[in-house]
Amino acid sequence: MATFRAEVFQNEFLPDGGTDAHAIVTVTAEGVGGAATTAGGVAEIIMVDTSGSMTGQTLAAAKHAAQVALDHIPDGTWFAIVSGSHVAQRVFPYPNAPVAIVQMEPRARAEGKRAVERLVAQGGTAMSTxxxxxxxxxxxxxxxxxxxxxLLTDGKNESEPRTELSAAVRDVTGRFQCDARGVGSHWQVDELREVATALLGGVELIADPAGIADDFRDLLTASMARGVADAQLRVWTPQGGQVLFVRQVAPTVEDLTARRTVVTPLIGAYPTGAWADESRDYHVAVRLPSKPVGSEQLAARVQLAVADEVVASGLVKAVWSDDSSLTARISPEVAHYTGQAELADVIQEGLAAKAAGDEATATVKLGRAVQLAKETGNAEATSRLRRVVEIDDEEHGTVRLKRSASKLDEMALDTASTKTSRVRR
Structure with a gap:
């Protein structure tokens, strides 16, 4: 049976005149089971780029990967395969089939593999379709x-305006989750990040087409481990209170603030997608009317709800004090994830500046990234940064841009920028 628990980490003491309460809420799920336990309630679609740029080794590897993925979709799961170029076509079930999606069973698996084998590369790229x-x-x-x-692609979304892709993303948000994968160095990270972020998935670089099969296998394994189809993080604030932001901060940084829906005038709900046995951290910031020293108030109630049933709850508190030894403390968890969120921002901003030819801004931003990576103990980020900049002083963020940095190294840094290291407790 699935169980959830919530833990709150904060410094509840606010100074005289203070208004903002910050907390890290850790939500842990156990005993969730897998998607296969909800027979008939799970659907999977594989979208393979078949534009002209996929010709050759990349398409061959993508075909193999899709076939491997079909082997990891359990019987009873609904599935379909889409070929994507400047138009989208359902290739399985076959275009002349009376249904658009079928349940997996041995014969359907074999026919799906045959359909994949017939994929050919031609045309442009319009991911909105x-x-x-x-x-x-x-x-x-x-x-x-x-x-x-x-969604797998190797190229830019060149056959339509960016606004078309953005409109499609907005229209399908909340209808399904999507993980996006880019192969090689000719796709745009920001395009796939837009898709994956809105659709509660991840974006990754697959540098070598030979790695597509392993990545697809891992994606399907993770997808089928999610036994809870959807959950909401609900945040209650008192009358007069204001939610400043709600962010997932581990395992990745995802700003959920703009995704709020109204449950009641005092409660907002934020989507979290499907869950497996896992733990996620959320940074919740609330602004309150200031109260006299000595006052105490419940600043927020943070809950996880599954199918409208609250399954975990944590309390964020506020206590006004004139004792600076109490109010000056910064929660280690809040400090850690504040740094991690800034780290993601400055990496993306630094790489964008570098691409635009603004080397001065790029150096400052990526230097700050090196500094933050050290402060927050994100060794993986430091390792990726070393491939793009020469680090003279980690503590002070003194760096020089590497003239020899490869496009793939920059893309690897960009796609991994939102991955965080967990706080040590």
Whole structure:
């Protein structure tokens, strides 16, 4: 049986005149089981780029990976395969089939593999059409409440305006989750990040096409481990209170603030997607009307709700004090994740400046990233940064841009920028 628990980490003491309460809320799920336990309620769509740039080794590797993925979709799961170029086409179930999605069983698995083998590379790239077709396919099976897609591409979204992709992302947000994967060095990280962030998935670089199969296998394994189809983080604030932001800060940084929906006038809900046995950290910041020294107040109640049932709850408190030894303390958890969120921002800003030819700004931003990576103990980020900059002084963030940095190293740093190191407790 699935169980959830919530733990709150904060310094509850505010100075005289203080208004802002910050807390890290850790939500842990155990005994969730897997997606296969909800027979008929799980659907998976694989979207493979078949534009002209995929010709050769990349398409061959993508075909193999899709076939490997089909072997990891359990019987009973609804599935479909989409070929994506400047248009999207359902290739399995076959275009002339009377249904848009079928349940996995041995014969369907074999036919799906045959359909994949027939994929050919031609045309341009318009990812909005891929997302809209996936949404239409999912909609034909309303019983499938847990919906996940994989999007694989090797190129830029060149056959349509960026606004078209953004519109499609907005339209399908909340309808399914999607992990995006880019192969090689000719795709744009910000395009796939837009897709994955809105659809509660991840974006990764696959530098070598030979790695697609292992990545697909891992994605399907993770997807099928999620036994809870959807959950909401709910934040109650008192009358007069204001939620400044809600961010997931581990295992990745995802700003959920703009995704708020109203439950009651005092309660907002933020999407978290499907859950497996795992732990996630959320940074919740609330602004309150200041109160006299000695006053205490409940600043927020943070809950996880599954199917409208609250399954875990934690309290964020505020106590006004004139004791500076209490109010000056910064919660180690809050400090750690504040640094991690800034780290993600400055990496992306630094790489964008470098791409625009603004080396001065790039040096400052990436130097700050080196400094933050050291302060927060993010060794992986430091390792990736070393491939893009020469580090003279980690503590002070003194760096020089590497003239020999490869495009793949910069993309690897960019795609991994939102991954965080967990706080040590």
């Amino acid at each position: 891929w997302l809209r077709l996936a949404d239409q396919i999912f909609a034909t099976q309303p019983a499938a409440t847990q919906r996940h897609a994989i």
